[in-house]
Amino acid sequence: MKPATAAKKLGVYLEATPAEFREGVVTREEFNALQADPPEWLRELRRDGPHPRPVVAAKLGVSISGLARGGVTDALTTEQIEALKQESPEWLRRERATQAEVRKEAVRLKEKRAEKVEKAEERS
Known part of the structure; x- marks a missing residue:
């Protein structure tokens, strides 16, 4: 899926995500992994x-x-x-x-x- 779609589903502001997230494509497996075990950048964005x-x-x-x-x-x-x-x-x-x-x-x-x-x- 597009990074914008993934960011929306994850509830984070796309422009604040890391460049590799914004510039790539997020597969269903990657998306599920982000939801199941969010990396530090995702936890930080959701928190702050x-x-x-x-x-x-x-x-x-x-x-x-x-x-x-x-x-x-x-x-x-x-x-x-x-x-x-x-x-x-x-x-x-x-x-x-x-x-x-x-x-x-x-x-x-x-x-x-x-x-x-x-x-x-x-x-x-």
Whole structure:
């Protein structure tokens, strides 16, 4: 697979990976080995970053779109993410609240669909 795909699946920022990873092709066996027994560079990237936007968004509890609305467009390190959490700027509080509402709505819709399925099964 392409290095970008492998980096995405591993949850790391491609540009922060070693050159030999970025310039080569990652076989399925190599990928499985990276997951099963991550080398030091991979453990370090996962721990300290820089992290790709999906990971930053997850760590902050917001959506990727929320990051963009907040002006965060680059990869951030764990230290930068923790600093943002401590600062708790208005945009972050607002985006976390929005994300909480989105999650509540998703649960509500899931329960509603489950009810419909249950009623349909009872009628059958």
